[in-house]
Amino acid sequence: MNLVVIGAGYVGLTSALVYAKLGHRVACVDIDSTRIARLDLGQAPFYEPGLPELLREMQEAGRIVFTTELNQVASDADLFLLAVGTPSDSAGRADLSYLFSAADGIGAVLDHEAIIIVKSTVPVGTNAKVLARVREAMKKAGRGDLAGLVRVASVPEFLREGRAIADFLRPDRLVIGADDDVVYALVERLHEGIPGPRVLLSLESAELAKYAANAFLATKISFINEIAQIAERTGADVREVAKAIGLDPRIGPAFLQAGIGYGGSCFPKDVSALHQLSGENGYAFKLLSAVIETNNHQRELFFGKIESALGSLKGRRIAVWGLAFKGGTDDVRASAAIDIVQRLYGRGADVIVYDALAMENAKRVLPDAIEFAPSAVDATIGAEALIVLTDWVEFRDVSFETVRTSMLEPKIFDGRNLLADLDLGTRGFMYVGVGIGNPKS
Numbered sequence: 292m293n294l295v296v297i298g299a300g301y302v303g304l305t306s307a308l309v310y311a312k313l314g315h316r317v318a319c320v321d322i323d324s325t326r327i328a329r330l331d332l333g334q335a336p337f338y339e340p341g342l343p344e345l346l347r348e349m350q351e352a353g354r355i356v357f358t359t360e361l362n363q364v365a366s367d368a369d370l371f372l373l374a375v376g377t378p379s380d381s382a383g384r385a386d387l388s389y390l391f392s393a394a395d396g397i398g399a400v401l402d403h404e405a406i407i408i409v410k411s412t413v414p415v416g417t418n419a420k421v422l423a424r425v426r427e428a429m430k431k432a433g434r435g436d437l438a439g440l441v442r443v444a445s446v447p448e449f450l451r452e453g454r455a456i457a458d459f460l461r462p463d464r465l466v467i468g469a470d471d472d473v474v475y476a477l478v479e480r481l482h483e484g485i486p487g488p489r490v491l492l493s494l495e496s497a498e499l500a501k502y503a504a505n506a507f508l509a510t511k512i513s514f515i516n517e518i519a520q521i522a523e524r525t526g527a528d529v530r531e532v533a534k535a536i537g538l539d540p541r542i543g544p545a546f547l548q549a550g551i552g553y554g555g556s557c558f559p560k561d562v563s564a565l566h567q568l569s570g571e572n573g574y575a576f577k578l579l580s581a582v583i584e585t586n587n588h589q590r591e592l593f594f595g596k597i598e599s600a601l602g603s604l605k606g607r608r609i610a611v612w613g614l615a616f617k618g619g620t621d622d623v624r625a626s627a628a629i630d631i632v633q634r635l636y637g638r639g640a641d642v643i644v645y646d647a648l649a650m651e652n653a654k655r656v657l658p659d660a661i662e663f664a665p666s667a668v669d670a671t672i673g674a675e676a677l678i679v680l681t682d683w684v685e686f687r688d689v690s691f692e693t694v695r696t697s698m699l700e701p702k703i704f705d706g707r708n709l710l711a712d713l714d715l716g717t718r719g720f721m722y723v724g725v726g727i728g729n730p731k732s
């Protein structure tokens with residue numbers, strides 16, 4: 292089938308390449324001409340394992356093109372996939388302006404039967420609005436008589452950054468929201484070759500399912516982070532508690548890793564959008580209010596532990612490992628690590644940071660005075676404390692003997708419990724984790 296993907300971001304570009312891999316002919320459109328120019332040269336605009344290889348393979352196969360000009364690729368498209376950003380607005384609502392401008396752009400040029408697939412995470416009822424916008428734009432373009440040929444489907448993505456291609460090729464399920472069987476059948480055809488159960492829903496249920504999935508996962512994280520607070524105050528170990536409850540299949544082991552709270556371009560945005568959507572529809576989502584409050588509070592509690600252990604941070608040299616919102620990605624959007632680095636800087640600390648992939652993106656959002664180290668060990672030279680904020684597994688392979696001699700004070704505050712099983716408390720460090728009892732010095 293011929294597919295136009297609008298939005299060449301983490302979701303849109305991954306989707307475009309995987310659909311091309313499945314044998315479809317794909318045109319990927321983005322308003323960011325620099326991004327399109329780089330893609331044309333085979334350069335991926337962000338880190339995602341396997342993406343550069345898939346990009347080159349699909350370009351060599353001639354199955355994908357990149358452009359900023361929708362009108363040049365719309366004429367023979369069977370489907371249009373919307374994957375433009377839906378960021379939070381100041382009130383925490385999903386900003387749909389990009390989505391609607393993309394819908395207007397399609398309607399202005401569309402002159403044949405087509406399906407609009409909304410992949411971006413959107414509030415319940417948005418798919419219907421997108422369809423109305425496309426039909427309205429077709430009328431304005433003098434093709435109102437064809438407006439009935441356009442239909443819409445909600446196919447929310449459940450991709451995790453750092454494993455987006457794997458998640459796309461082998462999803463736990465394929466959710467398809469639509470309101471007629473012809474649309475289900477066409478969207479099924481688009482996904483031939485993708486295994487897993489198909490869940491055919493109404494548009495509204497598919498839209499809500501996406502928010503419910505992310506909100507539930509965020510709830511698990513806030514839950515275990517509160518358990519961590521109790522563990523810390525009672526001498527228990529949250530990792531042991533997580534293991535014990537995770538063996539119950541009704542709970543499951545995943546997303547029970549205590550830390551500094553969730554971040555990223557999805558959870559914070561989607562949880563607050565669902566909370567807003569609920570309120571706007573007359574229901575106060577009490578559980579979600581607590582999930583959000585707990586998440587914000589978790590990083591404050593962690594920061595408070597650093598301050599109470601070190602005293603005034605003014606002029607103190609603090610090393611930080613990790614800037615990305617989680618290990619395995621270069622993405623710093625809504626990263627708790629960035630937030631904590633900004634707090635350290637705000638207290639007058641002399642901060643030096645290292646991250647395996649995210650330093651370029653971090654430089655765009657951190658103050659100029661923040662120092663960037665060429666390696667994890669280099670960051671610790673002369674430091675009075677080391678703070679671990681992103682779960683990069685490579686931090687575990689560092690020589691801690693070297694780290695201990697290079698630090699001024701061998702104190703480690705581990706916001707991810709990443710190093711908790713390395714017994715650093717018995718190797719000359721004061722080690723402080725999250726929810727694992729009192730600091731072992």
Ligand code: UDX
Pocket residue numbers: 297298299300301302303320321322323326374375376377378388389390392393410411412448556557
């Ligand atoms: C985005 C949303 O954040 C997410 O909720 C949704 O599920 C999928 O789309 P992501 O791919 O991470 O996820 O967004 P981002 O990396 O910001 O990419 C969005 C792309 O759309 C950018 O490249 C931007 O240039 C492009 N865009 C934005 C357009 O092409 N047209 C627009 O009008 C606005």
Ligand code: UDX
Pocket residue numbers: 448449450451452453505508512545546547548549550551552553554555556557558616617618
């Ligand atoms: C998430 C969802 O997992 C995915 O299904 C959806 O499509 C997009 O949002 P992503 O944002 O890439 O994916 O990251 P994820 O791996 O879910 O982690 C989200 C945040 O939670 C990260 O900050 C991570 O560090 C944190 N996290 C995750 C925890 O703090 N504890 C955990 O146990 C798991």
